[in-house]
Amino acid sequence: MGDPFRVLDIDIFPLILQHFDTNDLKKVALVSRSWNDLIGTSRQCMKRVICRIERPQLQLKMLEESVRQYENFKISPHGHYQELSEILTHFYVRNVWINETCVKEVDHSEYVNLMRSFSDTVEYLQTGDIATKNANRVITIDFPKLKKLHCSFSNRSAFSIFNGVNKQLETVILSSELNSRDEEFSTHENIITEFLTKNQQITNLWLLHLEKLFVYDISQKVTQKLRHITFTTNFQNLPQHVRENFIRFIKAQRCLEAINIMGCREKSILTSIWNNGVKFRKLFVIDCNYYDELSPYDLEKNMNIEEIDFYLSSSVHAYFLLSAAPNIVAYKIRQLSKQLLEFSLQLKKLKEIKFQSIDAEALKYYKNLCYKSHDKKLPKLKELDFFDYLNIDKRLNG
Amino acid sequence: MDIDRPSDPQVSVVSSDGTMFHTTLKSILLSGTIKDMIEHIGEGGVENMGAIPLQNVDSKTLEIVIKWIEHHKDNIQPTSEEIKDKTADFIDPWDENFLEMDLDKLYNLITAANYLNIPQLLWLSTRKIAMLIKNRTPQEIRSLFNIEDDWTPQEIEAVQKENQWCEEK
Numbered sequence: 001m002g003d004p005f006r007v008l009d010i011d012i013f014p015l016i017l018q019h020f021d022t023n024d025l026k027k028v029a030l031v032s033r034s035w036n037d038l039i040g041t042s043r044q045c046m047k048r049v050i051c052r053i054e055r056p057q058l059q060l061k062m063l064e065e066s067v068r069q070y071e072n073f074k075i076s077p078h079g080h081y082q083e084l085s086e087i088l089t090h091f092y093v094r095n096v097w098i099n100e101t102c103v104k105e106v107d108h109s110e111y112v113n114l115m116r117s118f119s120d121t122v123e124y125l126q127t128g129d130i131a132t133k134n135a136n137r138v139i140t141i142d143f144p145k146l147k148k149l150h151c152s153f154s155n156r157s158a159f160s161i162f163n164g165v166n167k168q169l170e171t172v173i174l175s176s177e178l179n180s181r182d183e184e185f186s187t188h189e190n191i192i193t194e195f196l197t198k199n200q201q202i203t204n205l206w207l208l209h210l211e212k213l214f215v216y217d218i219s220q221k222v223t224q225k226l227r228h229i230t231f232t233t234n235f236q237n238l239p240q241h242v243r244e245n246f247i248r249f250i251k252a253q254r255c256l257e258a259i260n261i262m263g264c265r266e267k268s269i270l271t272s273i274w275n276n277g278v279k280f281r282k283l284f285v286i287d288c289n290y291y292d293e294l295s296p297y298d299l300e301k302n303m304n305i306e307e308i309d310f311y312l313s314s315s316v317h318a319y320f321l322l323s324a325a326p327n328i329v330a331y332k333i334r335q336l337s338k339q340l341l342e343f344s345l346q347l348k349k350l351k352e353i354k355f356q357s358i359d360a361e362a363l364k365y366y367k368n369l370c371y372k373s374h375d376k377k378l379p380k381l382k383e384l385d386f387f388d389y390l391n392i393d394k395r396l397n398g
Numbered sequence: 399m400d401i402d403r404p405s406d407p408q409v410s411v412v413s414s415d416g417t418m419f420h421t422t423l424k425s426i427l428l429s430g431t432i433k434d435m436i437e438h439i440g441e442g443g444v445e446n447m448g449a450i451p452l453q454n455v456d457s458k459t460l461e462i463v464i465k466w467i468e469h470h471k472d473n474i475q476p477t478s479e480e481i482k483d484k485t486a487d488f489i490d491p492w493d494e495n496f497l498e499m500d501l502d503k504l505y506n507l508i509t510a511a512n513y514l515n516i517p518q519l520l521w522l523s524t525r526k527i528a529m530l531i532k533n534r535t536p537q538e539i540r541s542l543f544n545i546e547d548d549w550t551p552q553e554i555e556a557v558q559k560e561n562q563w564c565e566e567k
Contacts, residue, residue: 003543004527007505012512012524019528022566029557030536033548036557052563059563066560072567095567 005038014044022049040068047071050095056080060087071095081110085117093118100128108135108157115161119143123168126150132158140164147171153210156191163195170201173230175208185212196222203255206230208262211238214245219252226253230260230284231269238266247272258282258307267294274324275300285321286311299324306349307331315340322347330354332384338362344379345369354384410449411464417457418449421464425471426450430478430515454513459506466496466519478517489522497526501543 005013017039020028025045029036039045051070053059060083072095077084096118100106111132119141125148135157142164143149149166150173153159174192192213196202200223207213211233229250238246243266250259250273259273259280270285271294283305294317305325309332310318318333318340329349333340336355341362344350358381366381406422411432413419427433432450439447452460469492497504504523511520531539540547549557 002501002505003545004501004505008508009512012508012520015520015524016527016531019525020532022564024532026561026564027536028531028539029561030549030554031539032545033553035545048567050565050567052565054563062556062560065556068560074565 003034005035013038013042017042017044020045025049037067040066043069043071047094050074053084056084060084063087064090073097074099076100077106077114079106081106081114085110085113088114088117091118093121095124096122097126098128098130100130105131105133106158108132108139111158112139112141112161115141120145122146124148124150127158128152129154130158131155135160138163142166144168149173152176153192159191159195163191163198166199167201169199171204171206172199172202173206173208174210175206176210176212185215193218193222199223200225202226204228204230206260208232209234211235211242211246214242214249217245217248219245219248222249224252224254227255227257228260229253229256229258230262231264232262233264233266233269235266238269243268243272247276247278250278251276256280258284260284260286262286267298270294271298274302279304281305282307282309283321284309284311285317294320296320296323301326303327310334319343335359336362336381338365341366347379350379352380352382354382356384358383409447411460412449412451413455413457413460414453415457417460419457419460419464421468422471425464425467428467428470428475428516428519430517431513452514455510456506458503459510462499462503462507463510463514463516463519467516469496470518475516475518476521478515478520481517481521489525493522497522 004016008016025039025048029039046069049068049070050072051063051068052074053063054076056076056078057080060080064087070091071093073088073091073093074097075084076099111130122143123145125143125146127150129152131154138157138160140163141161143162143166146166146169148171149162149169151159151162153174153176190213192210193216196205196218202223203226205223205226205228207230209232231246246269250256256278257280259278259282261270261273261284263286264270273283281304285308299320302325304327306327306329308318308321308325308328310321311332311334315333315335315337318331322328322331322340322344326347327349328347330352331344331350332354334356336353336358338359338361341353342365344353366378370378406424408420409423409426411419411421411426423436427436435450436447455463499507504526508520508523508527511523530542534542537547539545
């Protein structure tokens with residue numbers, strides 16, 4: 001009898017290690033020095049562990065001495081930008097979350113150094129609400145492996161570093177905090193427009209509370225290759241020219257597949273996308289309680305839409321939208337009522353309904369129908385965990 | 399088709415210590431390594447082929463392997479690619495029972511499954527090791543595998559501290 005990691009061949013190790021979760025790994029590391037080394041240097045193990053740095057002043061020295069080759073970091077810098085960047089250069093950093101909760105300004109060159117410490121390897125980067133000060137000149141950084149960027153727009157200098165070359169960047173989530181300054185957008189050449197012009201390879205763009213971007217018509221300048229657009233605004237009365245510029249931007253997209261509208265309480269966003277000949281096949285409407293009630297006259301027939309995800313929308317809204325989408329193939333809804341099910345059965349191309357819950361009456365009705373008509377093709381009903389489905393981080397990471 | 403030819407012909411294999419075992423073609427084809435060898439010989443070669451020598455597997459281990467492949471010869475086997483991301487959804491109680499053996503035998507079985515390229519057996523037997531570890535404390539793991547506790551109190555404290563920063567991705 002002996003130590004499996006001495007007796008067995010080294011190419012067997014990953015097969016054993018794949019069965020451990022992070023809690024198992026923590027325990028296994030305590031067995032002996034060589035087991036700790038084995039865990040810490042195994043990509044198989046370290047790819048599933050996140051190193052959380054919440055108290056840099058205490059942790060950094062230990063991190064320097066650690067055998068573990070961390071790839072994933074959740075960092076709360078607390079001002080220790082310089083020390084952090086010195087340590088992180090020693091790691092092959094793939095995923096980074098920076099939680100900067102205090103909205104104080106960070107010295108620009110320190111911030112740049114932190115970003116540079118992992119810019120060559122990072123694949124996923126989420127930055128908190130960081131604004132920088134003392135930026136004497138524009139510095140851009142290349143992120144050759146970055147695939148997903150989740151960034152809160154705070155000020156021009158902090159965001160400008162992303163205007164380098166990001167060949168692999170596909171998904172970008174940009175949000176604007178309420179305190180971000182309006183003057184940042186008061187020019188036609190604002191920094192985000194520049195970013196969207198340079199990064200023509202982005203396919204999936206999220207604009208959260210960034211309606212200010214559409215004060216000007218940017219549709220002919222920025223990327224036109226988006227496949228997925230997600231948009232949310234809290235504005236109650238979006239100025240007409242902003243709304244029009246947003247629609248122009250969407251219409252300019254040549255490969256559009258899906259539009260997600262989240263939490264828009266302004267129904268004109270939905271109606272103008274729906275009625276203006278924008279070509280896309282999938283619509284996601286979440287948490288849209290309109291100030292103005294949606295009426296059946298608001299929507300023209302849209303022949304392109306094949307899939308709709310409703311969430312928290314009333315079934316009345318669902319009814320209106322489905323009535324105006326004769327080519328619908330599948331939809332998702334939180335609560336499936338008997339009335340909506342009955343109506344859905346008239347939709348000729350409908351193949352699938354996913355729901356979180358179903359009324360008892362609706363289920364009974366459906367089962368009865370299945371029993372009576374085996375050969376008639378009924379749409380399939382499937383249960384869906386919406387909470388899981390709506391988890392943004394999960395959707396982003398996998 | 400030749401009526402006299404049995405649908406699952408006999409095949410012989412010889413262990414490293416010279417013991418000959420008889421099994422069937424269908425069973426032995428679960429081994430990717432032997433499958434490659436037989437495909438190399440080509441059509442009609444199986445009957446004329448002598449016993450297959452397996453230099454790296456001793457008779458005790460080979461006996462265990464043959465027991466497993468004969469039991470599973472009619473099951474669809476996952477490829478080594480498929481097994482990489484496999485999660486333990488269901489373990490056949492027969493397999494669970496089969497793997498109740500002492501560590502030396504288990505290590506030899508793993509080495510043989512790896513050499514013979516039997517992905518499912520390799521997955522099951524390495525999972526068995528992981529399970530032995532999963533259900534034990536560090537001290538119990540040390541005594542199970544005869545591992546010396548070579549930590550100083552300061553070092554182990556440092557690792558425990560470091561563990562507190564780690565979370566599941």
